Amino acid sequence: MKRMLVLENGEFFVGCGFGSERDIVGEVVFTTGMTGYQETLSDPSYCGQIVTFTYPLVGNYGINRDDFESILPSVNGVVVREVCDCPSNFRKEMSFHEFLKIKNIPGISGIDTRKLTKIIRQYGTLKGLICSTKEEPSKMVELLKTTSLRRDQVALVSTKTPYPSPGRGHRVVLVDFGMKHGILRELNKRDCDVVVVPYHTTAKEIMLLNPDGVMLSNGPGDPKDVPEAIEMVQSLLGKVPIFGICLGHQLFALACGAETEKLKFGHRGSNHPVKDLSSDKVYLTSQNHSYTVTHDSIEHTDLTVTHVALNDGTIEGLRHNNYPAFTVQYHPEASPGPEDANELFDQFLTLMDETKKKRGDFACQNV
Template sequence: MERYLILEDGTVFEGTAFGSRKASVGEVVFNTSMTGYQEILSDPSYCGQIVTMTYPLIGNYGINSDDFESIIPAAKGLVVREAADFPSNFRCNSTLDELLETKGIPGIAEIDTRKLTRLIRSKGSIKGVLTAAGEEVDVSEVVRTLQQTVLPTDQVAQVSTTHPYPSPGRGKRVVLIDYGMKHGILRELNKRACDVIVVPHHTSANEIMAWGPDGVMLSNGPGDPKDVPQCVETIKQLLGEVPLFGICLGHQLFARACGAETFKLKFGHRGGNHPVMDLTTGRVEITSQNHGYSVDEEALQGTRLKVTHTALNDGTVEGLKHLDYPAFTVQYHPESSPGPEDSNYLFDRFIELMTANRKEQQYA
């Protein structure tokens, strides 16, 4: 079965359909990772997006029951050069095609993903639609409709949990605000024996503090941080009350809560091979990233925030710390799902920050 990927600028890619047969509209982005397609597809931060994989062969090790980052994938589609029909891996229990069909996600293969990636890099992230191919499809009409389509801005509400739930442990109590949490974050906290309570994105500061947390984790998530101003207000109220650690969207929301601004990147950072320098040590980490927005470094002037990490590819802000309160954030993904494990130490730093803050309170 043939399928079209039609972009809002009129570009048409004709390929082979796999996965779900339904049509889908979303923002077309690209990811440069060589592996980790299962974690990428199930990352809630891809809510509303059609993901293009730049590595040519995808699906060769299949799908397993261990590597999901969420139960219900939120991506709108998958674009690949070649989709493997016969995966080989001892953990494999289904194919990529079967996963996409089960989860209602359309895929397209056998297109020039290099051309598509160059187009996105040139024009920026762009709206697209995956639809059946054929003479009955009026491409010009599809393009007109696509150009008039306004993509949803409620992605955080779509992927956040609706009710609080615990992930028990005997260590530090952490309230994890779920803006679209990857379960790798929860896994890293559990490894450190944290007693975690996951709460919805709209949970108030008073409700969070009522749990008696040693610290609060601000999770990753999809979309523009400007679309969730209530989350920014909550962080403002938490700042100084309890140690904070933010990742990705949590980093951007934290920055806005401290008076900084954010902006949309031309084509975003998505992949498992992004070099970031820790300015406090001079150490370079290879990081996993997935974000379309960034903190404006010039707008940090006048705030009490200090840049701690910077991207070596384009110089954008990758980490912040507050100069007065026990709070720090990073733009990339230290939970490494998927990707390198260079940055796992940040979870240990969060534990140390909570321990030091508790001691200060005891002797105050």
């Protein structure tokens, strides 16, 4: 089945369709990971996007029940050079094609993904359309130019109601902006008593849950499209320890008076080097984001930059100078990706311990 990928700049590619046969529009991005396609497909931060895999062969170990980062994938479409029809893995339950078919996600193979990636790097992320070759490419380009992409991705992927993930340790309220299950898994591994809440939960509602700490999750889209979350973080500052990841990092920065901007083609993949400025240690990290906190905007805030990306110098971590709060742009839960930065979850637990001790000492002094 011949299919076509049309870009808003007028270029188009013809390949073979797999997965769903429906037409789909989305923002075309690329990811550089060599493995982890199942985690990538199920990462809610890809909501509304057509994901191009730069690694030439995808699907060779199939799909299994254990490697999902969400129950329902949010990606709009998939572009690959070659898709494996006969995967080999003892955990395999279905093929890549079968999974996309079930989830109604269109894919296209036989594409020169190297050329496509170079186009994205030149022009930035572009709107794209996967459709039948019966369509006239020029008409599809005009359609793309008049099509607006949705900006309510966080509302689409966030949980609709709060739910617990019980433990006997620290009470952590995890605000779900498009949470990867890896974050919840790392907190549960440390016996945290987690309550997952929707993105629009207010600071007052969060504090009524009596948290020892608040986790701001990853998620899709522009952080400025979630003003209620910015207001919530502002109200929580100083009241409870905060740890933010990815979109949570950007929302935290905005709440503290910094600014964000869209990157030309974003960071996506499991091999991005990040430097910890306090230790000079370099981590290999998993990343998936389109926006970044701007350097200039940090100068007039109470924030300190703690990590930077070695590839382009963008901000990868922040710490508040006065309150127990820190964030990172990358994914320390690393699914897929290296686990170099997994220790950040332990730092969060230490921060909660120290905060509780300080409050206890203060209460004793005032008895």
